[in-house]
Amino acid sequence: GQQLNQSPQSMFIQEGEDVSMNCTSSSIFNTWLWYKQDPGEGPVLLIALYKAGELTSNGRLTAQFGITRKDSFLNISASIPSDVGIYFCAGPAYSGAGSYQLTFGKGTKLSVIP
Amino acid sequence: DTGVSQNPRHKITKRGQNVTFRCDPISEHNRLYWYRQTLGQGPEFLTYFQNEAQLEKSRLLSDRFSAERPKGSFSTLEIQRTEQGDSAMYLCASTPVGTRATGELFFGEGSRLTVL
Numbered sequence: 001g002q003q004l005n006q007s008p009q010s011m012f013i014q015e016g017e018d019v020s021m022n023c024t025s026s027s028i029f030n031t032w033l034w035y036k037q038d039p040g041e042g043p044v045l046l047i048a049l050y051k052a053g054e055l056t057s058n059g060r061l062t063a064q065f066g067i068t069r070k071d072s073f074l075n076i077s078a079s080i081p082s083d084v085g086i087y088f089c090a091g092p093a094y095s096g097a098g099s100y101q102l103t104f105g106k107g108t109k110l111s112v113i114p
Numbered sequence: 115d116t117g118v119s120q121n122p123r124h125k126i127t128k129r130g131q132n133v134t135f136r137c138d139p140i141s142e143h144n145r146l147y148w149y150r151q152t153l154g155q156g157p158e159f160l161t162y163f164q165n166e167a168q169l170e171k172s173r174l175l176s177d178r179f180s181a182e183r184p185k186g187s188f189s190t191l192e193i194q195r196t197e198q199g200d201s202a203m204y205l206c207a208s209t210p211v212g213t214r215a216t217g218e219l220f221f222g223e224g225s226r227l228t229v230l
Binding site for chain 2: 088
């Protein structure tokens with residue numbers, strides 16, 4: 001099946017620094033989504049991208065849909081302690097049973113040092 | 115709170131016992147999904163409903179698992195004869211009518227299962 005590879009797996013940064021993470025796939029995706037998951041909680045949608053080359057912002061977060069449609073990037077500017085969590089990329093992948101269902105990467109765990 | 119609600123939040127059980135989780139989606143959301151998440155992994159699709167109809171089941175959903183959404187509102191996920199490998203976070207999500215793409219899911223807080 002289609003797999004999403006996220007890097008880095010984890011990162012430690014100082015408060016105030018910018019953060020960049022990415023997600024790649026061997027297959028083309030028509031939609032890329034970025035979710036954040038806090039400990040003990042469910043994922044929350046941050047940004048959705050629908051068009052190759054699209055660049056979308058949500059506050060300090062900016063995400064891009066790669067022009068090859070096989071990758072996406074998420075940047076966080078001026079990190080703050082509440083940015084701590086796991087960031088997942090996701091996209092609709094063929095389920096093998098006639099529909100497309102959301103498939104997730106393994107996540108990038110972000111730690112922010114005050 | 116009008117978000118997706120799941121209970122119980124935590125369940126510890128002995129191997130071989132049956133467990134049931136409940137999910138109350140956001141009202142007016144006609145699609146409801148169950149995902150499973152193990153440590154260090156992203157959520158994995160299990161099954162989904164449109165109203166009361168279960169439209170798809172992942173091959174991850176063994177025949178010990180059954181999900182229902184009898185009136186098109188809340189849903190239950192039952193696991194029979196639990197095994198240690200069933201230990202995971204079970205996430206429910208819902209989407210509103212006319213969602214632009216399969217992906218803009220609203221997740222609940224999850225039900226964490228530990229099988230001893």
